[in-house]
Amino acid sequence: MASFLARRLGVMLLTMLCLTLIVFYLVNLQPNLRKLAISQTEMHATDQELEGWLKKNGYRRPFFARYATWLGVWPREPIVDPATGAAIPRFSWCDEPTTPKLSGVLQGDFGCSTKFKVKVVEKLGPALEATGILMFWVMALMIPVALVVGVISGMREGSRTDRTLSVISIATTSTPEYVSGVVLTIIFATWLGWLNGSAAAATEGHLSFYNFTLPVVTVSIYGMGYVARMTRASMIEVMNAQYIRTARLKGLGFASIVLKHALRNALIAPFTVIMLLFPWLLTGVVIVEVMFRYQGFGQALVDAAGNNDIDLLLACSLVSVMLVLATQLISDVGYAWLNPRIRVH
Amino acid sequence: MQFLSAGQIVLQSFVRLMPVWASLAIVLGLSLAFRKKLGLYGHVVQSPTGFVGLFLVGFWLFAAVFGRAIVLFDPLGQIAEMKDALPGAIDPHSGLPYLFGGDKLARDVFSRVIAGARIVLIIAPLATLLALSVGIALGLPAGYFGRRVDSVLSFLANLVLAFPIILLFYLLVSPGILETPIPYTLAAIFFAFPIVLFGVFFVAGYRAQPMKLAIRLAATLLAGAWLFATFVFDADPFGLMRVSPSTLNIFIAVALASGPGIFRIVRSLTLDIKTREYVFAAQTRGETPWYIMLWEILPNARGPLIVDSCLRIGYTTILLGALGYFGLGMPPESPDWGTMIKESSRFMRIFVHPALPPALAMMSFVLGLNLLADAIREQSLRD
Numbered sequence: 252m253a254s255f256l257a258r259r260l261g262v263m264l265l266t267m268l269c270l271t272l273i274v275f276y277l278v279n280l281q282p283n284l285r286k287l288a289i290s291q292t293e294m295h296a297t298d299q300e301l302e303g304w305l306k307k308n309g310y311r312r313p314f315f316a317r318y319a320t321w322l323g324v325w326p327r328e329p330i331v332d333p334a335t336g337a338a339i340p341r342f343s344w345c346d347e348p349t350t351p352k353l354s355g356v357l358q359g360d361f362g363c364s365t366k367f368k369v370k371v372v373e374k375l376g377p378a379l380e381a382t383g384i385l386m387f388w389v390m391a392l393m394i395p396v397a398l399v400v401g402v403i404s405g406m407r408e409g410s411r412t413d414r415t416l417s418v419i420s421i422a423t424t425s426t427p428e429y430v431s432g433v434v435l436t437i438i439f440a441t442w443l444g445w446l447n448g449s450a451a452a453a454t455e456g457h458l459s460f461y462n463f464t465l466p467v468v469t470v471s472i473y474g475m476g477y478v479a480r481m482t483r484a485s486m487i488e489v490m491n492a493q494y495i496r497t498a499r500l501k502g503l504g505f506a507s508i509v510l511k512h513a514l515r516n517a518l519i520a521p522f523t524v525i526m527l528l529f530p531w532l533l534t535g536v537v538i539v540e541v542m543f544r545y546q547g548f549g550q551a552l553v554d555a556a557g558n559n560d561i562d563l564l565l566a567c568s569l570v571s572v573m574l575v576l577a578t579q580l581i582s583d584v585g586y587a588w589l590n591p592r593i594r595v596h
Numbered sequence: 597m598q599f600l601s602a603g604q605i606v607l608q609s610f611v612r613l614m615p616v617w618a619s620l621a622i623v624l625g626l627s628l629a630f631r632k633k634l635g636l637y638g639h640v641v642q643s644p645t646g647f648v649g650l651f652l653v654g655f656w657l658f659a660a661v662f663g664r665a666i667v668l669f670d671p672l673g674q675i676a677e678m679k680d681a682l683p684g685a686i687d688p689h690s691g692l693p694y695l696f697g698g699d700k701l702a703r704d705v706f707s708r709v710i711a712g713a714r715i716v717l718i719i720a721p722l723a724t725l726l727a728l729s730v731g732i733a734l735g736l737p738a739g740y741f742g743r744r745v746d747s748v749l750s751f752l753a754n755l756v757l758a759f760p761i762i763l764l765f766y767l768l769v770s771p772g773i774l775e776t777p778i779p780y781t782l783a784a785i786f787f788a789f790p791i792v793l794f795g796v797f798f799v800a801g802y803r804a805q806p807m808k809l810a811i812r813l814a815a816t817l818l819a820g821a822w823l824f825a826t827f828v829f830d831a832d833p834f835g836l837m838r839v840s841p842s843t844l845n846i847f848i849a850v851a852l853a854s855g856p857g858i859f860r861i862v863r864s865l866t867l868d869i870k871t872r873e874y875v876f877a878a879q880t881r882g883e884t885p886w887y888i889m890l891w892e893i894l895p896n897a898r899g900p901l902i903v904d905s906c907l908r909i910g911y912t913t914i915l916l917g918a919l920g921y922f923g924l925g926m927p928p929e930s931p932d933w934g935t936m937i938k939e940s941s942r943f944m945r946i947f948v949h950p951a952l953p954p955a956l957a958m959m960s961f962v963l964g965l966n967l968l969a970d971a972i973r974e975q976s977l978r979d
Contacts, residue, residue, distance in 0.1 A: 262751070265751075266754065274763070277767040281775070281776070282770075282775045286772060421966045421967060422959075425962040425965075426959050429917060433944065434959075441944060538762075549762075552762065553922070572760070579758075
């Protein structure tokens with residue numbers, strides 16, 4: 252187990268290194284740097300002025316030196332005013348070290364967000380918190396509903412309930428967030444007026460059933476059917492197992508068989524599925540946050556990508572990649588832990 | 597301005613879609629009539645989910661094929677009086693109705709949804725095919741050889757899978773990236789996979805018959821050359837297809853996003869099938885590894901692969917819609933469903949009618965594919 256974990260963690264670190272390098276390369280492509288320079292300088296700046304801005308702020312240093320600086324294995328050089336020789340900050344709203352020293356992700360310095368004009372940490376902290384709240388409610392709604400639907404349709408395979416629930420599950424997996432969001436908003440906000448079609452107020456701490464239901468339901472729907480289908484398949488497999496037949500032949504009641512004998516084993520597979528669903532939910536969260544104007548991680552990611560906010564985008568990708576890899580690891584370890592027939596080595 | 601009544605809207609839409617209904621009736625009718633002789637397909641048509649799935653997919657397929665004949669207006673054309681027109685409004689110039697109303701820019705929603713079907717139904721299946729050839733070409737050796745080949749390829753696949761899709765799209769499908777060689781390099785690599793795959797397939801299978809091999813290789817190379825000329829360089833020698841750089845970019849991004857998933861499925865199928873007796877028999881006969889992979893393992897993995905491709909086309913459609921929703925790649929006036937949803941969702945509180953048709957179109961098409969996949973899986977398990 253220990254060597255398995257060590258190897259997995261090693262691969263995870265390598266993956267993170269590779270991915271951030273790729274993102275770093277892509278955000279530093281010439282057209283993207285130009286876009287950044289245009290947004291950061293005065294209007295109608297000439298090409299020379301743009302180039303001057305990039306050079307002055309250190310965007311023209313060697314690629315790998317800059318990546319190593321961002322990572323925190325290469326000292327961060329302050330920008331020196333050629334006239335006075337004194338260190339000047341790159342951005343007035345972001346204090347950076349005035350002497351060369353290691354200051355990167357490894358030291359906890361995620362850099363400065365050029366779009367929001369704050370330190371990345373100050374932007375990302377509240378955004379992650381907001382998204383965490385959203386995710387919590389999504390999970391709290393999605394998992395119980397999906398499991399119940401899956402168990403009910405899987406315990407009597409082929410029955411009318413099973414067929415109906417299966418078609419509903421397939422329908423929800425066919426409905427991406429930007430479709431269900433639009434349809435739900437039309438029905439519940441525009442026509443019925445029961446719910447609010449914007450969650451902007453929820454970001455400012457006024458979270459309520461009125462403004463938060465639509466985003467939560469919208470994210471949940473897409474994943475719900477998938478988890479329910481997986482639970483159903485797992486339930487069917489368990490219900491056809493020998494020990495369930497034994498329990499039936501012993502004369503146990505159907506409810507007791509399902510609840511005491513089948514359920515525990517049937518829920519192992521859905522656990523991994525739910526864990527692997529996180530990367531998927533991430534996409535849904537981005538769409539929903541944009542659609543309902545909720546200032547969370549997804550909105551930050553879209554803003555960062557749209558404005559080529561290099562440091563914020565790198566931090567966002569690091570966070571999401573960590574989330575994906577961590578859930579993969581938890582799902583593998585958890586599966587082995589829940590299912591005694593599986594051994595990791 | 598004059599309006600059609602609700603009944604007239606339904607009737608007129610039905611009449612406009614006549615070519616689609618007729619084709620559907622012919623195809624589904626023939627399928628049902630000859631279901632006994634059609635094997636698995638016959639069983640699928642007969643099952644209720646399969647029939648509904650085929651109906652929905654067929655509907656959009658024929659809507660795309662007959663699109664030019666169905667639309668009433670130019671999907672990009674604007675008629676100033678028809679701005680935000682309600683469903684059934686009649687254009688005073690031509691006397692023709694905006695069946696589903698007009699959008700913010702005074703374009704006919706009905707015509708746009710039909711025109712959008714053309715875009716979606718061309719890009720999604722082709723991008724899936726591209727991803728499928730990449731997944732097969734890499735998944736077979738990873739599963740068959742194992743060890744180092746598997747480690748390296750699996751690492752690469754997991755690398756892409758760990759990438760949040762939205763981030764990948766924002767980085768790869770930005771207008772700026774078209775100025776760099778990256779999309780063209782990736783396209784050249786991706787489009788090489790189907791050519792190499794077919795080449796190896798024929799070389800492995802027809803080694804003993806040089807004449808047949810030469811003909812097939814020549815055909816592969818010609819088709820490959822056309823593929824490269826059309827897609828990578830946007831210079832179709834026959835002038836049949838135009839693939840603009842931004843469309844190419846969408847292809848690449850979507851194929852890159854769904855390729856690793858296919859790779860994993862092919863790999864695990866290969867791991868399973870390579871322990872069968874017929875593979876051992878082929879190994880004992882002294883067949884080459886690529887012959888065994890492409891002529892023994894691949895045909896026996898086709899069942900799950902067909903089901904997965906069905907689901908995958910639906911997923912690709914969803915990805916394509918997400919690209920449109922974020923305004924990536926597609927031109928802003930494009931009538932594809934994702935862009936339409938994005939454009940109309942901004943004013944959803946005031947005007948509902950431009951948002952609903954593309955949303956329902958997207959939903960029904962993906963639902964059709966998913967039902968079809970479910971029916972195929974169910975029927976193939978039954979045999």
